[in-house]
Amino acid sequence: MLDVAMVKFIGDNPPGNGRVFLYLLCGYLTDIFRLPKKPIFAKILFALLDKLFNIFGKQGDGASGKITDFSLMTVDIHSHLIPGIDDGAKTMDDSIFLISRLYDLGFKKIITSPHVMADGYTNSSETILKGRDDVRAAIKANAIDIQFDAAAEYNIDDSLYEKIEKKDLLPIAKNYVLVEMPFMAKPPIMGDITYKLQIAGYNVILAHPERYGYFYEKTFESYYSLKDKNIFFQINIAALAGTYGKDAKYTAERMIDENMVDFLGTDLHGMRHLDFLNDSLRSKHLEKILNYDKLLNKTLL
DSSP states (O other): OOOHHHHHHHHHOOOTTHHHHHHHHHHHHHHHHHHHOOOOOOHHHHHHHHHHHHHHHOTTOOOOSOOOOTTTEEEEEHHHHHSSSSSOOOSSHHHHHHOOOOOOOOTSEEEOOEESSSSSSOOOHHHHHHHHHHHHHHHHHHHHOOEEEEEOEEOOOOOOHHHHHHHHOOTTTTEEEEEEEEEEOOTTTTHHHHHHHHHHTOOEEOOGGGGGGGOOOOTOOOHHHHHHTEEEEEEEGGGGGGTTOHHHHHHHHHHTTTTTTOOEEOOOOHHHHHHHHHHTOOOOOHHHHHTTOOOGGGGGG
8 A cells, every 4th residue: 555655756756667566566565564654765665676677677679688777878968957947856855866876877977957948947057056066065965976067958049149159158078068959840040059059169969869850751861961060969868768759769779870879868857767767778779879989978077
């Protein structure tokens, strides 16, 4: 029987990819072993069970089983772990729990990337850096041995022109800028924005290119054109688990097969995304890209 703590935990962290069973098992074990009925204990118990199920589960689409974590990736460049400033972590407790899970999954450094967009999350550089410092303090207080920094995920919209002109940007490392586009329609200013970023001395990373439906075509010409313009590609790991549908999965896998992927990202927002990361460990394409010698994540440590 589910206790109040577990019900609250499920409400805050809706299940993904069929892991309702794990939530039910958590509730059952909590009752059987008379564990403290608090959400934090429910989170810890779920994480332990999820890890066990991932280790002993089947391998999926041809993975060798040698990849059990993301230690070969080392650095994550795309996540939403500063609490309360976008659609990612809601509280500092959420942030610390998610960061601790990334540490358990083999990451040594996180460069989180809150949304910055004209219509929605109008985060300033100051807001993001203050949030970064608060999370760093919480990481230290919780004795988690992981590096934490912040950049941003900039939506390609008109507000980006002023930021480029004023150099009011938070890059990854010294000069990588992570950008995203709307999912419904390609912004007409995309080419101009990326060109201005490059002229200003930045390398442009396009976040999750596998998710933009308007680029889907058999010839892959839109993607080839972007690579010809020296745009770096960061695919979401979860795409390899089919999280965003079969077209995104096919596109991500083809990009890996054609050596078009420069960075991987978790795009971690909440608990359900941890499910997707664990599911992706069964992907032969994840194994392939993690062993790709030109994957750039590890150069950022």
